[in-house]
Structures are given as C-alpha cells and as structure tokens.
Amino acid sequence: MSDPVSALNNATYAAGIAEIKEIGPVGMITLRGDLSSKPVQKAAMAAAGVKMPEQRQCLTDGGKGIAWMSPDELLIMCPYSDALATLDDLNTALAKSHALAVNVSDARAVFEVSGPYAREVMAKVAPVDLAPSQFTAGMIRRTRIAQVPAAFWMPQDDVFRVVCFRSVAQYVFDVLSIAAQPGSEVGAF
Template sequence: MSDLCTALRGARFDGYVSVFEAQPTGMIQLRAELENGAVAEGVCRATGAEVPQPLGLATGECGTVLWMAPDELLLRVPLEVVPDTLAGLEKDLRGHHHLSLDISAMRSEITLQGTAVREVLAKVTPLDMAVLDSGTVRRTRLAQVAAAVWLEDAETARVLCFRSVATYVFDVLAVSARNGGEVGAF
C-alpha cells in the first residue's frame, strides 16, 4: 500500500483479531432526496448498485453505496474514477437539489478480520454487536469519536472515521484486539 496519502501509512496489528488500514478508496458523499428517481438512476450509473434501504448497503460492479442518513449516501468507488463519477452525478442530477463531494481525503477506513470481530467492536462501541447483521451500516461512536461500522461477513468488519482521528481509532481497536483480552462473549 502506498503510504503517500494515507493517514495510517499501512498500519497493521495482529492480535486475536487483525486490525489494518484498508486500501485507499474513493468516497463520494451524496446528499439528496433519496426517493427521487433521478438519484436512483445516477447512483446506479455511477456504481451499478441500487440506493440501499435505510441502514443498508448495496454493491454494484463499479462500487458500493452505503446509506448514511435519510438524505445522505456514501459512494465507495475506485479512487481513480472519483472525478468522472462526480461529473456523471452532476450531469445526472442537474436540476435536482443535491450536493456531491469528494471526501476521499477526509476519511480513513480500517478493516478488522477474525472470528471475534464482533467482540472487539463491542468493547469500544455502544452498538449491540450481537444483533448487527452483515450488510447493515451504523453511524455510532467508537470510544470518544464518531465512526461508521458495518460487517461485510461474519469475520470482516469495516470502520470509517475522520482522517484526523484515524490513529486514535486504530489504537483503540488494536488495544481491544490484543491477545489475552478475549472475553468470549460472541
């Protein structure tokens, strides 16, 4: 991983769960009326995915769409296509009230892998990790900072946070994942 533009410079910690900085990805914040057909068409053209249901995510051939709020989506696309994706959204949504921004440099993404990802997260977030389903996105707190959390599958979780607090979030997750800290709750 190139360390030129990442907050954590490829940091990795291996405990009873592995915690590591995800590969840089393009992130576009889209604020709009999500029920608008033009929004659905623009999102589909940009990512190949549908607008997800509340608290959900949808994956298409060109990217992933995360539901962040009743009027907000996060489009995750390859970093190199962000300018073209933004231009396409602007064209598709011309005449419709919306805001689309490249926030790729504002956010950091951290991946957790292992059989106990739910336990590691349960130590540091108020989310009920026993009931969080794969494919569900939740905005929450991670220790003292805002974050978004989702499970890709039973052994892979993603955490999205502001770049300015990425080191803090990484360190909190690494402490939570240290060998000898297993609780066995899940």
C-alpha cells in the same frame, strides 16, 4: 499529480484476537438529497453499480458500493482513482435535481477489522448491539468508536469496515488495536 497517501500508510496490527488494518485510499462521495427521488436513486446506482440500500444498509460489490448514512445522505464508494470521474458523472446526472455530491475521499480513513473475534473487538468500542441476531452482513451503523464519530458495516461475516475522519485515524487504529490485544477475548458472541 502526486500519488495518494493513506492516513497511516496501510498500518496493520495482527498480533491479537483480530487483525486491524488500514486499507488505503478509497474513493468516497457524499451524496445529499431526496433519497426517494428517482433521479437521485438512478444516479447513485449508476455510480456504484449496486441497488439502492434500505435504511441502515450498506451494499457493496468489489470496490464499489452505497451506504445509507441518514434519511437524506448516501456514501458512494468506488476505487480511489475513479472518484473524480464518478463525481463528475453524478453532477451531470443530477444537474436538474436538488442534490449535492462532494468527494470526501481524502478526508476519511478506512479500516478493516477481521477474524473470528472481530465482532467482540467492535463491541468493546462501539455502543451498538452487535449480537449476531441484531447486526448482520450488509448492515451499517453511524455511531462512535470510543470518543470519535465513525461508521461501520460488515461486508461479510467476521469482517468489519470502519470509516472515520482522517484526522482521528491514529486514535481509531490505536483503540481498535488495544481492543484486539492477545488474550482479551470476552466470549460474548
């Protein structure tokens, strides 16, 4: 088995008002099913080690977590090296449930946007109200970054995690880097 390679080999842009970096391979499993089902909830929480998220919430603890993606979909995150075992555990736990779990780790790229102007950078590229009173740590939005689908959340203040398809990783990195150019502060937040 070969070593995993991230979409952009951990590319970083740190010359602007926020730091943009690809964080490398992350284990990601899409879980589709009835999110009110106790077996689905129990399996998801066991896989991620966090409680079930509410609507538009992402709960993380270290390298593990669960993001609410839609009324019937969760994104379970884990260390990349644990993704296959986590998927096996989910499938075993959900064998008698109507649910689907798929390893999407190699189909996604993950970026971190950090720094005191991270919120401004994200507001420039996503049609989401990012006012501090409207978007706080632990919230997630599935939306667009410029012209491509993406999801993002804040694991903590001044830090955003962005997930997109691997095929558009360079585009997303470039768009975020341009939005973080030196002197591009808007002063909106």
